[in-house]
Amino acid sequence: xxxxxxxxxxxxxxxxxxxxxxxxxxxxxxxxxxxxxxxxxxxxxxxxxxxxxxxxxxxxxxxxxxxxxxxxxxxxxxxxxxxxxxxxxxxxxxxxxxxxxxxxxxxxxxxxxxxxxxxxxxxxxxxxxxxxxxxxxxxxxxxxxxxxxxxxxxxxxxxxxxxxxxxxxxxxxxxxxxxxxxxxxxxxxxxxxxxxxxxxxxxxxxxxxxxxxxxxxxxxxxxxxxxxxxxxxxxxxxxxxxxxxxxxxxxxxxxxxxxxxxxxxxxxxxxxxxxxxxx
Amino acid sequence: xxxxxxxxxxxxxxxxxxxxxxxxxxxxxxxxxxxxxxxxxxxxxxxxxxxxxxxxxxxxxxxxxxxxxxxxxxxxxxxxxxxxxxxxxxxxxxxxxxxxxxxxxxxxxxxxxxxxxxxxxxxxxxxxxxxxxxxxxxxxxxxxxxxxxxxxxxxxxxxxxxxxxxxxxxxxxxx
Numbered sequence: 001x002x003x004x005x006x007x008x009x010x011x012x013x014x015x016x017x018x019x020x021x022x023x024x025x026x027x028x029x030x031x032x033x034x035x036x037x038x039x040x041x042x043x044x045x046x047x048x049x050x051x052x053x054x055x056x057x058x059x060x061x062x063x064x065x066x067x068x069x070x071x072x073x074x075x076x077x078x079x080x081x082x083x084x085x086x087x088x089x090x091x092x093x094x095x096x097x098x099x100x101x102x103x104x105x106x107x108x109x110x111x112x113x114x115x116x117x118x119x120x121x122x123x124x125x126x127x128x129x130x131x132x133x134x135x136x137x138x139x140x141x142x143x144x145x146x147x148x149x150x151x152x153x154x155x156x157x158x159x160x161x162x163x164x165x166x167x168x169x170x171x172x173x174x175x176x177x178x179x180x181x182x183x184x185x186x187x188x189x190x191x192x193x194x195x196x197x198x199x200x201x202x203x204x205x206x207x208x209x210x211x212x213x214x215x216x217x218x219x220x221x222x223x224x225x226x227x228x229x230x231x232x233x234x235x236x237x238x239x240x241x242x243x244x245x246x247x248x249x250x251x252x253x254x255x256x257x258x259x260x261x262x263x264x265x266x267x268x269x270x271x272x273x274x275x276x277x278x279x
Numbered sequence: 280x281x282x283x284x285x286x287x288x289x290x291x292x293x294x295x296x297x298x299x300x301x302x303x304x305x306x307x308x309x310x311x312x313x314x315x316x317x318x319x320x321x322x323x324x325x326x327x328x329x330x331x332x333x334x335x336x337x338x339x340x341x342x343x344x345x346x347x348x349x350x351x352x353x354x355x356x357x358x359x360x361x362x363x364x365x366x367x368x369x370x371x372x373x374x375x376x377x378x379x380x381x382x383x384x385x386x387x388x389x390x391x392x393x394x395x396x397x398x399x400x401x402x403x404x405x406x407x408x409x410x411x412x413x414x415x416x417x418x419x420x421x422x423x424x425x426x427x428x429x430x431x432x433x434x435x436x437x438x439x440x441x442x443x444x445x446x447x448x449x450x451x452x453x454x
Binding site for chain 1: 280282298299300301302321322323324326329332335336337338340341342343345346348389392407408410411412
């Protein structure tokens with residue numbers, strides 16, 4: 001860590017954004033579970049840390065008029081996965097959150113941080129993609145909303161501009177009630193990143209809607225709309241075809257966690273099982 | 280750059296000047312001489328630096344000391360009261376859940392956090408709560424058994440009421 005590192009803990013969003021704008025080499029700090037190891041290894045070297053955890057607004061989980069939820073950027077994942085409204089309306093988000101790191105890590109790690117870190121293996125990103133989440137962003141030019149589907153550009157790369165502050169993640173009421181599974185393969189059950197993550201969800205109704213999203217098998221977390229449309233047209237009987245579409249959509253690499261071939265194969269198996277379990 | 284912080288550690292108010300880059304882990308060990316909290320991986324993987332921050336289990340290598348300003352910290356040293364070991368510490372001893380001992384303080388602190396939330400944990404609950412604590416000696420079975428023994432001892436102490444509970448704490452924790 002640099003000896004001249006500075007630390008600021010503003011108490012509102014506007015101050016945080018203004019401080020960040022006045023210090024080009026500053027970084028926003030939430031749980032620190034990614035940022036601090038990145039700083040220690042030299043991958044990032046901010047001169048100022050702007051801690052966002054003293055901003056009361058960012059600690060709220062709010063119910064919205066459309067029946068959706070806004071989850072503040074500083075809410076730790078441990079609170080997301082146990083929140084009664086998250087469990088009732090967005091159980092798949094809770095499922096995905098529970099697989100991140102381990103329980104103590106999730107006391108610090110946040111949803112917004114998991115999103116902004118933009119790991120292809122980000123477990124919560126899969127749920128947020130499948131649930132049509134939106135991130136609210138504050139910057140010196142004002143506030144705007146960005147669909148999560150437009151956020152991820154590549155490993156560690158997002159469409160956010162330097163200085164953009166994600167204030168909260170919004171789950172729309174229209175995605176409440178999506179149920180299903182997040183199947184995740186990893187070398188050990190705790191702490192390890194996903195080798196493959198497969199979310200399959202379904203929202204019952206006169207015309208059921210399906211969700212298929214994948215982690216750790218492409219440069220970004222991936223939603224497979226072609227598979228969803230097929231399932232919406234043909235139902236769970238099309239599990240095998242949907243699995244093939246997911247396999248075709250993924251672009252895995254070979255690394256220490258698994259080979260590209262293994263990952264592709266597992267996407268097929270897990271999507272099929274996920275669909276069949278909802279059939 | 281240095282900042283002044285004030286925090287409560289194991290019930291004692293502390294004020295200190297710390298480097299911004301200093302972790303809570305280094306502050307506890309080097310600043311306060313609380314060396315029960317261990318430095319293992321220093322990147323949040325091993326759990327040997329576990330402490331309670333406002334009652335929540337956290338990897339103190341991933342918390343800067345400045346972030347703990349105004350907060351309450353409990354380390355493994357804060358679990359025993361007036362020389363009497365915490366039921367978890369007694370159970371770790373009676374189950375021989377210690378091999379080299381390096382991971383033990385972190386295990387005990389994570390387990391203490393679990394038992395605060397869940398006094399009746401299943402084996403699966405214990406394993407999930409300890410998933411962030413690595414034992415290089417791999418003695419996990421005794422550790423999981425010790426946590427469940429401690430939970431049982433704490434429940435019966437609570438049921439027996441405060442006076443009888445104190446007596447029960449002096450007895451051997453049943454295996």
